[in-house]
Amino acid sequence: MNILAGVYRPDNGELKIHGQPHQFRNPADALNAGIGMVHQEFRLIPSFSVAENVILGSAARVLRNKQVELEVSELAERFGLKVDPSQPLWQLSMGERQKVEILKILWRNAQVLILDEPTTVLTPSEVDELGEILTKMAEDGRSIIFISHKLHEVSGICDEATVLRQGKTVASALPIESTDQRELAQLMVGTSASTADRPEPNTPGGPLLELDRLSALGDRGLEAFSNLTFQVNAGEIVGIAGVAGNGQRELADVIAGLRPSTAGSLSMNGSDITEASPQFRFKSGLAYIPEDRLGVGLAPRLSITDNAILRVYRQQRRGPFILAEKALAYCKDIVQRFGVRSADLDGPIAALSGGNLQRLLVGRELDGQPSVIVASQPTRGLDVQGVKAIQELLIEQRNSGVAVIMISEDLDELLTIADRLLVMESGLIRGEFDPRTASRDEVGMAMLSDGQATTGI
Amino acid sequence: MRRPRLSLREQPLPGGQPLAFGTGLLIALIVGILLLLAAGHEPLKIYSRMFEASLGDPDAWAKTINRAIPLGLAGLAVAIAGSMGLWNIGAEGQIMAGAIAAAWVARIGGDWPGIILIAMMLIAAVGGGGVLALGPALARAKLGVNEIITTLMLNEVAIRLVQWLIHGPWKDPDSYNFPLAPMLPDQARLPTLFSRAHFGLLIAAAVIVIASVAVRYTAWGYELRIAGSSEATARYSGISLSKKILTVLVLSGAVAGLAGGVELSGTADRLTETISNGFGFAGIIVAALALMRPSGVAVVALLFGAVQIGGQSIQTLGVSSSVSTILQAFVLFGAIGAGVFSRYRVVLDADTRSSNKELSDD
Numbered sequence: 001m002n003i004l005a006g007v008y009r010p011d012n013g014e015l016k017i018h019g020q021p022h023q024f025r026n027p028a029d030a031l032n033a034g035i036g037m038v039h040q041e042f043r044l045i046p047s048f049s050v051a052e053n054v055i056l057g058s059a060a061r062v063l064r065n066k067q068v069e070l071e072v073s074e075l076a077e078r079f080g081l082k083v084d085p086s087q088p089l090w091q092l093s094m095g096e097r098q099k100v101e102i103l104k105i106l107w108r109n110a111q112v113l114i115l116d117e118p119t120t121v122l123t124p125s126e127v128d129e130l131g132e133i134l135t136k137m138a139e140d141g142r143s144i145i146f147i148s149h150k151l152h153e154v155s156g157i158c159d160e161a162t163v164l165r166q167g168k169t170v171a172s173a174l175p176i177e178s179t180d181q182r183e184l185a186q187l188m189v190g191t192s193a194s195t196a197d198r199p200e201p202n203t204p205g206g207p208l209l210e211l212d213r214l215s216a217l218g219d220r221g222l223e224a225f226s227n228l229t230f231q232v233n234a235g236e237i238v239g240i241a242g243v244a245g246n247g248q249r250e251l252a253d254v255i256a257g258l259r260p261s262t263a264g265s266l267s268m269n270g271s272d273i274t275e276a277s278p279q280f281r282f283k284s285g286l287a288y289i290p291e292d293r294l295g296v297g298l299a300p301r302l303s304i305t306d307n308a309i310l311r312v313y314r315q316q317r318r319g320p321f322i323l324a325e326k327a328l329a330y331c332k333d334i335v336q337r338f339g340v341r342s343a344d345l346d347g348p349i350a351a352l353s354g355g356n357l358q359r360l361l362v363g364r365e366l367d368g369q370p371s372v373i374v375a376s377q378p379t380r381g382l383d384v385q386g387v388k389a390i391q392e393l394l395i396e397q398r399n400s401g402v403a404v405i406m407i408s409e410d411l412d413e414l415l416t417i418a419d420r421l422l423v424m425e426s427g428l429i430r431g432e433f434d435p436r437t438a439s440r441d442e443v444g445m446a447m448l449s450d451g452q453a454t455t456g457i
Numbered sequence: 458m459r460r461p462r463l464s465l466r467e468q469p470l471p472g473g474q475p476l477a478f479g480t481g482l483l484i485a486l487i488v489g490i491l492l493l494l495a496a497g498h499e500p501l502k503i504y505s506r507m508f509e510a511s512l513g514d515p516d517a518w519a520k521t522i523n524r525a526i527p528l529g530l531a532g533l534a535v536a537i538a539g540s541m542g543l544w545n546i547g548a549e550g551q552i553m554a555g556a557i558a559a560a561w562v563a564r565i566g567g568d569w570p571g572i573i574l575i576a577m578m579l580i581a582a583v584g585g586g587g588v589l590a591l592g593p594a595l596a597r598a599k600l601g602v603n604e605i606i607t608t609l610m611l612n613e614v615a616i617r618l619v620q621w622l623i624h625g626p627w628k629d630p631d632s633y634n635f636p637l638a639p640m641l642p643d644q645a646r647l648p649t650l651f652s653r654a655h656f657g658l659l660i661a662a663a664v665i666v667i668a669s670v671a672v673r674y675t676a677w678g679y680e681l682r683i684a685g686s687s688e689a690t691a692r693y694s695g696i697s698l699s700k701k702i703l704t705v706l707v708l709s710g711a712v713a714g715l716a717g718g719v720e721l722s723g724t725a726d727r728l729t730e731t732i733s734n735g736f737g738f739a740g741i742i743v744a745a746l747a748l749m750r751p752s753g754v755a756v757v758a759l760l761f762g763a764v765q766i767g768g769q770s771i772q773t774l775g776v777s778s779s780v781s782t783i784l785q786a787f788v789l790f791g792a793i794g795a796g797v798f799s800r801y802r803v804v805l806d807a808d809t810r811s812s813n814k815e816l817s818d819d
Contacts, residue, residue: 258692279695296693299686310694313679320675
């Protein structure tokens, strides 16, 4: 989408508008060709008024504020976008700011509008409103590309759907009217190239991690998940399935202690850790494999050794110093045991490939002999070997009595290696399945909204 | 259309930074030749004068070293904060705060033995710089207030404080009404090592070595580097960010304060308005050229000191002081520009379809 909007340049292939090939060098080129984009992170200036933001980049040399405000409000009215053009932007809610972004593109008279996950910042009633606005613009003859993880929105708003997975088109231009939501859901979660073999069933022990009516907010202050109650027992892998963006990432962060919960409680090994620090949780046996490996789990500018000792450097001190030989020996051990291929242990970690990064991170986390592992999308973006290696490591841990939560978008992966499967949608658990007997269809159905808790679109 | 574009190298060029500094110097010298010719001077004569005045004999070395001492300490102050991704733009003010604190100790302890007096002055200087950095540090650590702005603004406060002191309460009654603080007592002066190079050299060297070792080899420095590389990772591993920010910024201020104390006791006779002489701002440049690594600060400070002393010396040949400032600016431009090329390569657009790691990569 960034290529369409002129932010990135394509490596290959061409883009045609009305049959003419186009090459965009920057977003202005794209806008001139009639393509505008509403990014997930808004590109607006808080201290400017609504009208000033709308004309940003296309302003005439002399600004006549009153007239611009009048024109902006006419444009807004035409499409039912209710905003006051003279109000400073910082006073607006996220939903209103999004309208300003849309107005900005309409002002340039774009014929193609790209909206990147526009509903993640909106309250349910604002989502309804956005649907109406988009419908109005479509009736006006404009094309709209609506990017979303949420199926009910796609089927409520769109005419056709194209499914992308890992950079490839899985299905294109499916007419929504005649397409089953279940079918769409399956296309989205997809099948993986290869997975580890299904582990031998074993008898899980007592609960190691217990969630009791746990709730938390997302990055934008809206509820990410609420009232989650479940437990993970020793020696089992609990899979959390669902389309991304339904509260899974926030759930993992809350369990790891990186995001505060707003209600409910969390306990590990029988003791309450709802308020405990991430460090305390780790010491009590919680390992966390975050979704954003380089951003949350690793320090990209530091060396492989520095990254390897992140969990143990406190034990490798003499006085204030970190013992270099001990650190290096530890790093070598992790690298060998977990098959990290790297030439230079003092080189920056960013030089490692995705698979090797993940082996190092997982190895480091597992080395602490955890009793609970939270793995968020641990195999995403890895090659076939990497996927299998990580899965086998997790199974090995489960066999030795560790409680594992595995969050994944890859349904087949979960159906193979999980002992129990929970489906998350809109921040709620929509169903629990036994992966040995559940069918993809059943699970896929649960990934859809049941229509009660969310919007009426 | 083939357009030149910067593309990230997989590995930075080995030895990139010294090379960059050398290139910067070379570019500055070449530009300088043109500049001097245009102003009607003989470039070779001017350059040899610059070299002699800064590095030609022990006396010249002493001048350069005395200049490099405050530059190095100020650069270290900025680099300590920079290793954690923080910007201390207030070293200038913290130097003055340090000098004020040291001058105050010299006022009350005029009859103490020299070694005790100097030690107390330097301790007070450390405290003075640290106290001035405390406000911005607290605001950043507890409230997330941008430290660039707060430290920058406190520079103004510090210079006004110096002005008030030397125009008012600390004005020397024997100064014939000039705004001057009284001369320091003799035993408050740092001893000299050779020529006029003062003992501050050893102090600065020791502090730079300690800080480099601390950042590179201690758990404290490790946490600092983790936090500077990724805040989320620091939180994830249980490092308290706000505590770290607080200590690092205060420490940065304390080191700058020490620079003020050393400068007062080593080269200045008394507290003056120009006690800092722009060292705090030059320190930012020194730290940037050292890539925010405390270990790189010493060499950069020496070179920078030589350029400054050399630049001053040619004023006696009738070259305007702005020429030397322009030369310094070109050293910086050249070094930073060359630094970019050690990390990026220039490619032509049309034939690079595969390597698309551009600057705009986010």
